[in-house]
Amino acid sequence: MFEKIKSTVTVKDAAEHYGLDVSRTGKCSCPFHDDDEPSMKLNDNYYYCFSCGVSGDVIDLTAGIFKLSKYQAALKLCKDFGIEYTVSNDSVGKHQNTPIQLLKKLTNDMCRWKRSLAPIDCGELLDPYFVFACVNLEQAEYILSEKDAEVASEFMRRFNESCQGGHTNELR
Numbered sequence: 001m002f003e004k005i006k007s008t009v010t011v012k013d014a015a016e017h018y019g020l021d022v023s024r025t026g027k028c029s030c031p032f033h034d035d036d037e038p039s040m041k042l043n044d045n046y047y048y049c050f051s052c053g054v055s056g057d058v059i060d061l062t063a064g065i066f067k068l069s070k071y072q073a074a075l076k077l078c079k080d081f082g083i084e085y086t087v088s089n090d091s092v093g094k095h096q097n098t099p100i101q102l103l104k105k106l107t108n109d110m111c112r113w114k115r116s117l118a119p120i121d122c123g124e125l126l127d128p129y130f131v132f133a134c135v136n137l138e139q140a141e142y143i144l145s146e147k148d149a150e151v152a153s154e155f156m157r158r159f160n161e162s163c164q165g166g167h168t169n170e171l172r
């Protein structure tokens with residue numbers, strides 16, 4: 001949605017629409033500081049204030065003027081400029097926990113466990129997470145490279161059994 005807005009509405013369009021007095025050279029009084037002479041330059045893709053140094057894109061500008069979050073500002077721009085947006089499958093996917101995404105996270109965790117849970121002396125009881133990481137990290141990376149969701153979910157299941165079981169035993 002952000003990209004679509006940025007490619008549809010220029011910073012200048014938005015500034016004018018939201019009541020800033022924009023000169024023909026694309027300058028206006030900065031709405032972010034007490035500006036007696038126009039020191040903000042508006043380009044198509046970004047603005048920059050020569051006086052206070054603020055800069056950003058059309059979404060930042062809208063967010064700044066109306067004290068909104070970036071997301072709220074984006075929604076406002078869509079509404080005010082009649083931009084239709086659909087939540088793309090991409091961004092929906094980011095919030096879902098697919099087996100591949102879970103495995104990606106687990107793989108990152110395993111890299112960390114291998115470093116942080118390594119035994120300091122040899123008599124120490126091995127942390128089951130450390131053991132799991134040592135044994136399975138390579139395979140996890142392989143599954144990720146193949147992007148096989150079925151194998152990934154099988155891997156997650158095995159992880160949940162072996163590690164969480166091991167850990168609770170240890171805690172007892």
Ligand SMILES: [Zn+2]
Pocket residue numbers: 030031032033035040049050051052053054
């Ligand atoms: Zn300024």
